Structure formats: structure tokens, C-alpha cells
Amino acid sequence: MRFAIIGAGLAGLTAAYEIHKADPSAVIDVLEAGERIGGKLFTVPFASGPTDIGAEAFLAARSDAVEFFTELGLADSLVSPSEAKSQYYAGGKLHEFPAGGVMGIPAEAPTEAPEAPADTDHPFDWTPGQDISVGELVRRQYGDEIVDTVVSSLLGGVYSSTADDLGVRASVPALAAALDQLAEAGEQVTLSAAVKTVQAQREATKGTSETSGTSETRPVFQTFKGGYAELYEALAEQCGADIHLDSFVSAITKNAEGFTIKGGGEGTYDKVILAVPAPTAAVLLRDVAPDAAPHLRAIKLASSAIVGMRFDSSDGLPDNSGVLVAVNEPGITAKAFTFSSKKWPHLESRGGALVRASFGRLGDEASARMDEDLLVDAALDDLLTITGFDGRAAGLSEIFVQRWFGGLPAYGVDHIATVAAARAEIAHVPGIEAIGAWAGGVGVPAVIADAQAAVHRLIK
Numbered sequence: 001m002r003f004a005i006i007g008a009g010l011a012g013l014t015a016a017y018e019i020h021k022a023d024p025s026a027v028i029d030v031l032e033a034g035e036r037i038g039g040k041l042f043t044v045p046f047a048s049g050p051t052d053i054g055a056e057a058f059l060a061a062r063s064d065a066v067e068f069f070t071e072l073g074l075a076d077s078l079v080s081p082s083e084a085k086s087q088y089y090a091g092g093k094l095h096e097f098p099a100g101g102v103m104g105i106p107a108e109a110p111t112e113a114p115e116a117p118a119d120t121d122h123p124f125d126w127t128p129g130q131d132i133s134v135g136e137l138v139r140r141q142y143g144d145e146i147v148d149t150v151v152s153s154l155l156g157g158v159y160s161s162t163a164d165d166l167g168v169r170a171s172v173p174a175l176a177a178a179l180d181q182l183a184e185a186g187e188q189v190t191l192s193a194a195v196k197t198v199q200a201q202r203e204a205t206k207g208t209s210e211t212s213g214t215s216e217t218r219p220v221f222q223t224f225k226g227g228y229a230e231l232y233e234a235l236a237e238q239c240g241a242d243i244h245l246d247s248f249v250s251a252i253t254k255n256a257e258g259f260t261i262k263g264g265g266e267g268t269y270d271k272v273i274l275a276v277p278a279p280t281a282a283v284l285l286r287d288v289a290p291d292a293a294p295h296l297r298a299i300k301l302a303s304s305a306i307v308g309m310r311f312d313s314s315d316g317l318p319d320n321s322g323v324l325v326a327v328n329e330p331g332i333t334a335k336a337f338t339f340s341s342k343k344w345p346h347l348e349s350r351g352g353a354l355v356r357a358s359f360g361r362l363g364d365e366a367s368a369r370m371d372e373d374l375l376v377d378a379a380l381d382d383l384l385t386i387t388g389f390d391g392r393a394a395g396l397s398e399i400f401v402q403r404w405f406g407g408l409p410a411y412g413v414d415h416i417a418t419v420a421a422a423r424a425e426i427a428h429v430p431g432i433e434a435i436g437a438w439a440g441g442v443g444v445p446a447v448i449a450d451a452q453a454a455v456h457r458l459i460k
């Protein structure tokens with residue numbers, strides 16, 4: 001059996017690994033447009049040590065991911081964060097995130113905001129299964145301030161999009177499920193009731209796993225001691241595939257012999273997996289599954305830029321894991337800072353300070369396109385304004401700027417239905433699958449699970 005996989009990011013490499021595991025005799029060609037593997041996982045060799053400039057952590061609460069990394073022989077590489085917490089910057093000041101709540105949405109309507117008196121959370125009509133943007137839902141019930149400061153900054157850290165561009169069902173699924181649950185039970189649907197329902201469910205799950213002795217030892221997030229390169233290099237070594245770099249695929253066609261790939265690979269393939277962003281999948285499927293294209297094209301992408309900076313001294317850098325910036329904060333260009341050496345003890349042990357500045361949200365391409373010198377200056381200026389830490393005086397010894405054009409799919413309103421519609425069209429063509437961050441979740445564990453499920457469907 002001959003397989004072609006388009007894209008050597010996490011999804012493509014995981015798919016190759018799973019195919020090889022299931023059928024060691026399979027011939028697998030991975031065709032990658034770029035000159036390196038890993039996609040949005042990218043570890044840069046700073047002189048001070050390997051440094052992630054794309055994804056920098058994963059949700060270790062997902063035991064399936066930890067099991068997968070263990071299977072790859074990487075259990076000893078997993079490291080946990082410090083106890084440091086992040087803060088948010090709004091109105092020219094640093095603030096603690098409110099305790100509890102769901103993605104920064106509190107269990108009670110905020111009272112301090114004049115436009116959001118406590119009685120705004122009136123019951124509303126909710127049809128189970130419906131979707132709405134997080135911004136619209138929370139603005140209507142709790143007022144603007146909580147959305148533009150806390151909720152959008154938290155969601156922006158995950159999706160590079162504001163609450164107004166994200167659907168509640170795909171980006172805060174537990175909240176959508178709680179709204180459904182209230183409506184189905186015939187109870188009054190309010191935002192605070194839904195948030196309380198999610199909190200109660202979390203407490204119940206915590207209680208159950210504590211009783212079974214499983215939760216307390218596992219941190220919520222983890223990363224790899226040597227950066228994500230440990231993961232993508234292990235996958236490349238163990239996947240039994242021929243990985244072809246600089247192989248930009250421009251079309252896929254199908255005839256009686258199988259699939260032919262334009263731009264890479266040799267001969268025909270029995271099965272093809274597209275592990276590329278949704279708009280690229282739309283283009284590549286135009287011959288074999290043209291009706292999938294409109295759905296895939298509907299998935300928007302947010303661009304961002306990361307400035308990784310290493311300073312000789314950490315004196316004056318706050319003891320936090322980072323800062324998320326409120327939307328439209330005057331005088332600030334950055335969207336977030338991660339104080340990597342405060343967040344991760346293994347990075348702190350290198351000495352000095354490691355800081356990542358992030359720029360750009362959905363609809364703001366300009367930040368990601370800023371001139372490199374301007375980006376670095378903005379990172380240093382914003383860091384000084386927000387924290388008082390003078391990076392220039394602290395000795396900026398290493399810098400790496402990475403732009404992620406179309407780096408993250410925006411999980412907008414009806415995203416789940418859009419993905420289902422695209423996949424239904426693709427399913428009409430036996431032997432082809434399309435996977436990746438746009439489909440089952442942007443986080444590393446979700447991308448792995450999506451690739452595993454697709455391989456299972458393809459070779460069952």
C-alpha cells in the first residue's frame with residue numbers, strides 16, 4: 001500500500017507514524033513544502049539552549065498525549081512549569097486574572113463596570129446545538145469590559161483571535177454544553193448558571209480522579225526539555241516514511257490507478273492524507289472533492305509574529321509566567337508576553353532571562369508583517385511599559401523573530417458544523433483524509449488525536 005502525506009507538521013508526521021505502526025510494510029512519502037519539518041512546532045538553537053518559537057507547551061491534562069509521547073520514548077523529556085501565574089494588562093495596569101470562571105468568564109456578572117450592572121444577566125432563549133460568538137454572548141450578559149480585557153486576552157493567547165471572532169461551541173465547548181444542558185432540562189438559561197454548571201462539573205471530575213488517585217500528580221501543562229524538536233525529530237525517525245522537503249504540492253488528481261500528486265512524490269498512491277491548513281486543503285481538493293472547498297475556505301486564519309529574546313540578566317522581570325494584553329490597549333502593540341524562564345524551571349536554570357513577545361490577532365496582519373527591527377523595538381518598549389523591565393539594559397544577547405502567516409485557524413461561529421460539512425464531502429472520496437489544527441482542535445494533543453483517528457478511518 002502506498003501513502004502520500006502532504007505536510008510534515010505535527011498532523012502529517014503523526015499520521016505517518018500511525019500508518020507505519022499499523023502496517024510496517026506500507027510505503028509512505030511525506031511531501032513538505034518548506035525546508036524543515038515540524039510546521040508550527042519549531043525549536044531554534046539559541047546559544048543558551050534549544051528555544052521554542054512556535055508552540056511552547058501542551059495540555060498534559062490530556063493523558064492520551066502523554067501516553068503518545070511515552071510510546072515515542074519521550075517520557076523522560078517531559079518537564080513541568082513553575083507555580084508562576086500569568087497576569088493581564090488593561091487600562092495601563094497589570095491585574096490578576098479572576099479566580100474560577102470559564103476562560104475568564106466569571107460565575108457572576110461583574111458589578112464594578114458601570115455599563116454592566118449585576119442584573120444584566122437576564123435569562124435568554126437558547127436552542128441546544130446553536131452557536132454564537134463568545135464576544136456576543138458575554139457582552140450581552142455581562143457588558144463589554146470583561147470581554148475586551150479578560151476573555152479576549154485569554155482566548156487571544158490560544159487562538160490569536162478575539163472573543164468576537166470565536167464561536168462558543170468550538171472555543172469554549174464546555175460552556176456550550178452547559179447552555180444546552182440548561183435548555184434541555186427546561187431550566188432558565190443564563191450565562192452565570194452555565195458557568196456555574198461547568199464549575200460544578202469540573203469539581204465533580206476533580207473529586208472522581210482524586211479518589212482514583214490519577215489527577216494530583218499530573219500538571220495541567222507540560223513541555224519538552226529540549227523543545228518541540230524532540231517530538232518532531234522522534235516522529236520523523238520512527239515513522240518509516242521518506243520525507244521530501246522543498247516539495248510544494250499544487251494539485252491532487254485521481255484516476256483508476258490511484259492518486260497522483262503534482263509537485264512531489266513518484267507514481268500513484270493508494271491513499272492520501274492532507275495535513276495542511278484548511279485553505280490549502282481547499283485548493284488541493286478542488287479536483288477530487290470540489291464540494292469540500294467552500295467549507296474549508298470558510299475557515300479563517302490568524303497571523304502572528306513571535307519575538308524570542310534572551311537577556312543576560314533577569315533582574316526586574318516580574319515573577320509571573322507572562323502577561324496577556326487587553327484588546328486595543330493604547331500605546332501597546334504586543335498581544336502577549338511569555339516569561340519563559342519564569343514559567344519553566346528548566347529554562348531558568350540556563351541563567352539570564354528568556355522572554356517571548358507575541359504580536360497579531362485575526363484581522364491584524366499588519367503586526368505580523370512589521371519590519372523586523374520595529375518588531376524587536378516594539379517588544380522591548382512594550383515590555384518596559386508593562387513591567388518596568390528594561391531589556392536593553394538587561395543585555396539582549398539573542399533574538400529570533402518568527403512570523404506565522406495564517407498560523408492559527410480561527411474557530412468561528414459554526415466551526416464544528418463547517419468541519420463536519422467539509423469532512424462529509426471528503427468522505428465521498430474513498431482513500432483520502434484531511435487533518436490538522438483546523439479540524440479537531442488547535443492544541444497539540446487535539447492535532448495528534450485527529451491524525452490518529454484519520455489513519456484509523458483510512459486503514460480500518
Ligand SMILES: Cc1cc2nc3c(=O)[nH]c(=O)nc-3n(C[C@H](O)[C@H](O)[C@H](O)COP(=O)(O)OP(=O)(O)OC[C@H]3O[C@@H](n4cnc5c(N)ncnc54)[C@H](O)[C@@H]3O)c2cc1C
Nearest residue numbers: 007009010011033039040055056057249407436437443444
Ligand atoms: C505561535 C503559535 C503558538 C502556539 N502555541 C501552542 C502551544 O503552546 N500549545 C499547543 O498545544 N499548541 C500551540 N499552537 C498550535 C499548534 O502548534 C498547531 O496547532 C499545530 O502545530 C499544527 O499542526 P498541523 O500539522 O496541523 O499544521 P502545521 O504545523 O501548519 O503543518 C502543516 C505543514 O504543511 C506544510 N504545507 C503547507 N502547504 C503545503 C503544500 N502545498 N505542499 C506541501 N506542504 C505544505 C507546511 O509547510 C507545514 O509544515 C501554537 C501555534 C502557533 C502558530
